[in-house]
Amino acid sequence: MTGTEPTVGHPSIWVDRVAAGYRGHEVSRRLSLSIERGSRTALVGPNGSGKSTILKTLARLIKPLSGSVYLNGKDIGRLPTREVARRMAILPQVHEVPPELTVLELVSQGRFPHVGALRMLRHTDDEAVQEAIRLTRLEHLMDRPVDTLSGGEHQRAWMALALAQQTDLLLLDEPTTFLDVGHQLDLLGLVSRLNRDHRVTVVMVLHDLNHAARFADRMIAVLEGDVVADGPPTEVLTPGLLRECFGVEASVMEDPQTGAPMCIPHTTIPSDR
């Protein structure tokens, strides 16, 4: 979207034999992964399986314990962090906001990587901020302090911050939590449109498997830090995987409208794990 010329031939993100995790707690042992330019990838898996950890590692929020992550073919750990911020935005799972900060002020911070520390916001920055607010339908809440918003409005404000960054890579950790069903579809639709119209590459953690199957063109199932299935939704969303990964008996069928696979969980399997 912005003036970053795509480096032809390289995947957007390439994860090369990375051990991801925290000091004293390795979550993912040896992860290799490549995210193609213009793709929509959904990470799914049970709680604590390591989805957020993987996403944070991609976004250089935590350093790999070993191995490297490459952004457009360059080691992300060696790129100037501000340059990375102009190409990649992440919506983290948990947020902190100071009291009394308004939505507009929050979203404006998304321009930081473009503006630099010393220059003032320019007209184009203003437009990017307004656009992000419009896309997340927050116009009427612009001047409200963020800490007085509802959970869903809060989530959308942070989404707007990521959008204002105007990057060609978006990493979203459970973007639909707290959103009602309408806003969920709204947001995922928005993500799809960004992907289609602006070729924004999207990697998102989703808990709703049906949403994942419908809005992503690739699903990656994670279990205990390892990738256990990877491919188009039709191949990944199977009763076998649901059993292995989530411990539920479910039937999978085709959504008559979109053609995407769709699952209906029936019962949990008494686990021996």
Added chain:
Amino acid sequence: MIVLSCLSVGVVLCSLAWGTPTLSVGKVVGALFGSAGVEDSHRFIVRDLRLPRVIGGALAGGMLGASGAVMQDTLRNPLAGPELIGVSAGASLAVATIVAFRLPFPGVALPIAALAAGLITGTLILSLVSLKTNPMHMLLVGAALTALINALVIAAITLAPNFGGVSIIYRFLVGSLSDVQWDEIRLAAPWAIGLPLVILLAGRPLNILKLGDEVAEGLGVGVRRTRAVLFAASVLLVAPVVAIAGPIGFIALVSPHIVRRLLRTSDARVVLPVAAVTGAVLVLAADTAARLALHPHEVAVGLWTALLGAPTLLVLMQRGILRRRPSA
């Protein structure tokens, strides 16, 4: 336990013996038990100058140590201590005002005033911060309150018609045992009964409170009332100390931690008495150092406890007494 009792006997003897003049242990014992062949001046020094101070120090340390143990468990905050949450400072302000302005109160009113002021400050801080928010909050509010009250103490002292100089500042800002004589002991002694009572009675409810409010309610403990009573008890232990010796810091805060670390237990029934003894030992050691270090000047004991206690606390913090706390 054995180590601790040896230590306490040793400290008591040392603080009786060292000073000007330094006496032999034999002479100290002789002076104490009135055996013949001890000079009158030595007997006077040991019995009337050093002994009350040692008793006062031991009492103060014991009560502070127990008070800290109670407060930390009651508020479920490892950094709760009367000196950090403003209770000591509040009590000190009351006493300082009475003493500095020579208000016409009888001596017995001092601990009562200290208690009242301590309770008021304590209630204030508890009404300001919820126990469920992070432990840091209480600490910051307490630090702010303490700074504020200290400014008021200084204002009160300087505005008083007859400014008493350095020693009075010492006594009311940092705590000092130099004014403690038999009169002061008589003042504080009745309150000291609280100490064994608290040690005997508070252990069990504290252990239950530590499990969390819901569990405690489930076990049939009225959490609000129990907490209020225990908190008041911890203030009650601090008040007489402040009345005779000022807000001696870091003893209440650090003693329980030392005990928990050394004995590897957090059982309040064990921690309480041992923390009391530890507190007494610490205060006596600090006071002996205070008398001797810069002789002939005397460094108020509260300074030593703070100068040594603060780094100790930092070390304990590094070792993670806060680790299992919910993050901010």
Added chain:
Amino acid sequence: MTAVAAGLVRRKPAASPNLRYRWSVAVLAVLLVALMLLYVMVGPVLFAPDLVIKALAGQPEEPLHRIAVREVRLPRALMAALAGAMLSSSGAFLQSVLRNPLAAPATVGITQGAVLGAVLALVLTFGSEGALNDLNTLVPLAAMAGGLAAGGLVYGLSYRRAGSDPLRLILTGVVVAAALSAATSFLVLLSGSHTDSIIRWLVGSLSTRTWDHLRFLVPVAVLAVPLAVATIPVGNVLQLGDATAVNLGLRAELARAGVLTTAVVLAAGAVSVVGGIAFLGMMGPHLARTLVGSDLRRLVVCSALVGAIILVAADLMARTFSLDWIPLLSIETESGSRIPVGAFTALVGAPFFVYLLRART
């Protein structure tokens, strides 16, 4: 029906934050100037505004007026305003970078470090001639050094392999503050009979401040301005959390160190001439936040104004209450006020602080 619904939803349009900001700054600035004028008018001799203006313009009706206004009251008023502004904006930076609205220079040890430095210098120079007249420039220098060192100490002690973090910084700060003030009391012991001037440092006082002190403070303030300008956008991002800061292309640890430096310089500078004034660093940013919100670009400016107003007003009160209202026409009484201004900020601060905490919960 829809109209009603729309009316309910839209409510009264709130004044835009920008407009609010401009109004707040304007009103606060006017208030500050008015207070400073009042400050210069009031004293053992009351001056009418026209006399003040004449004296300021250098055409006093009596030479005594010129001295009272230009040499005694004016520098002290300017000092109060500048120091108040610095302390309060330091608080704004600290609160944002430590992500805690209760953080302030005096709660994390910066103030205590500076006071320790000042008292140390006082004690060391007691023997020498003129040590106690407050023109001793060694004292502010030592205070400045003490404040900076305390800031460094707190940061160093809370630094781990993964960097520092706000929670640890605050906890370490509180304990370091306690230790430093104990060390200061230790020095009081060595002060012998000069306790008075030391007490003024402990609590904070503006009495006997002159142009010489201002000459020390102004360069620090001037140095702090570019620091502040550079760290405001950084602090703005940092207050959204480390993850967001990194996401937005900031090296979080470096940024934190930068913002902390600004805060420490501001606070140490202010304390080095006025002493350990309590509460201002917490109160100022709080009031400012209720006016203009948390965006640091606005908050810092507004905090500075509010801080200046509070300290000028508090010192005015401290002076007024110390006058004894005896119509002595001597200027000597101007120089010393018996009640240190810090006691006043504490007195005003206490109820405010309580109110503030209640309002938050």
